[in-house]
């Protein structure tokens with residue numbers, strides 16, 4: 001086994017449970033908008049996916065720029081609001097509120113203590129498809145870099161995030177990297193296709209559903225430094 005020099009982490013559903021955060025952010029933002037303009041037909045998930053597809057057809061950067069995607073969706077839902085300047089102001093303000101609420105997260109037990117330990121031995125980085133900013137949290141101090149899809153101009157499992165991570169640390173090779181994440185494809189398959197070592201965060205006892213061999217996994221952050229030491233120490 002190679003010595004590991006750099007560890008990269010996914011954020012959403014790896015450092016915290018993302019679902020309650022996003023649901024709350026969504027509800028609060030919608031409420032804020034409706035307080036200003038009255039009731040809006042937000043539609044269901046399928047409407048959202050259709051709209052997303054349509055928007056990507058017109059502007060393919062929306063595929064990886066989820067901030068733009070969200071603003072365009074607000075614009076669409078508020079297209080009856082005049083003048084356009086007022087509509088745009090509501091859209092931008094609503095987006096700020098969403099981003100604010102989107103950072104109201106609760107770290108999984110053991111995250112902070114483990115990062116502190118690991119940061120003493122390894123360079124730590126973030127590779128996220130989402131738009132949480134690690135540097136808005138106290139734990140940001142443990143990370144040397146953070147790469148989102150906005151910077152990568154692509155989403156994991158594609159290689160752009162991983163390539164950019166290598167650029168952050170001179171002389172490091174993929175097989176000296178360890179990527180940790182919850183998503184079987186975006187994190188584990190994406191990284192291991194490049195020869196990056198992987199550790200799957202599986203805290204709900206999920207089945208491994210890919211054709212490839214099941215990766216090393218862990219279910220509690222409290223165990224993480226010990227597990228990394230066992231495999232790579």
Ligand SMILES: [Mg+2]
Nearest residue numbers: 010012013182
């Ligand atoms: Mg994730």
